[in-house]
Amino acid sequence: MAFIDYTKVNTIAIGVHVVSWIMQFVGHGKFEGRKPALLDNLVQALFLAPLFVWYELLFKLGFYKNLKKEVDSAIEVELRKLKAKKGE
Template identity: 30%
Template sequence: MGLFDLESNYASFAAYHRNPINIFIHMILTWPTVFTASVLLYFTPPLIAHSPIQLVNGGAYVVLNYGFFMTLIYALYYVILDRRAGSLAALLCFLGWIGSSVLGRSLGFSLAWKVVLASQILCWSGLFIGHAVFEKRAPAIFDNFAQATLMGSFFVLLEILRSCFGYEPYPGFHAKVKVKIDAEVKAWNDAKLKKAY
């Protein structure tokens, strides 16, 4: 599976997310985990000396730091995967980065890390409960950390676009992906049966 193969990455991630309640939980909690992580990244040093960009006179700033760098990586990755939905995801990433910078600056580090910690614990607990109770399968993050952290937010966006607007990256995408998902789930079930014996 190639890093930029949308079909394979989507199918691999979707194989871990088939239960509608678990998918709904992910729709609610996945983007907030990314957003709150960005709040903490606001406090990393600038990548370029004197790089603050003033957004509001005397108000909040965004800084070209590791938060910006991570946002740029995610945004480019999503656009490469699918130009249309990826552009929307990139826009959401940059809006999230700006919002997290504003929030980080207004909270200050001593309060921000506590807010981030509480929200991360809440969100990750909800995501793990979704897998344990409804999906009955461990999260994808345990099997492929990089793919799960890159694909999670985009998977959620694609699911929302599909369920609300019938969006497909290209005609026949979901039919092709379903075949791959079924094959991955069958392989997982076969491996589980083999372990039982």
């Protein structure tokens, strides 16, 4: 049985987490021009943001196609609501 170096595994996991945070800041600053929501909620920053990045990667790789369609559809509904609210 092979020995698993948990120190190495933890280092990789922490590295992925940090890179995800950096990518989120760059993405929001460059493409959206506004601060990420993680600055408003620490729980979201620590748990939901990396999960979001993971699912986006899975979607890009072609996994969970039906879930992606459902999420995209729900996002469209929410965007329409926001646009209608801004128009008021």
